[in-house]
Amino acid sequence: MDFTQSQLRILEMIKNKNKISRKRIAEELELTPAAITKSIEPLLQCGIVLEVSQRESTGGRRAIIYL
Numbered sequence: 001m002d003f004t005q006s007q008l009r010i011l012e013m014i015k016n017k018n019k020i021s022r023k024r025i026a027e028e029l030e031l032t033p034a035a036i037t038k039s040i041e042p043l044l045q046c047g048i049v050l051e052v053s054q055r056e057s058t059g060g061r062r063a064i065i066y067l
Contacts, residue, residue, distance in 0.1 A: 001042070006031065006039045010029070010040060010043070013029065014066055019053075021066070025066070051066060
């Protein structure tokens with residue numbers, strides 16, 4: 001599988017931070033949450049990235065945590 005630049009950056013961040021939310025990835029990489037979702041979806045389908053839990057809501061959606 002060939003990775004996009006965004007996917008490589010996301011993988012590096014997940015590797016370095018261990019468990020991290022989509023929102024945190026978006027903030028740190030200065031990308032939109034939608035762009036993160038689009039980039040992570042193929043990684044999830046291949047099993048390279050795992051959704052491990054959802055954090056409690058602080059008033060909005062529950063944060064999905066990636067590993």
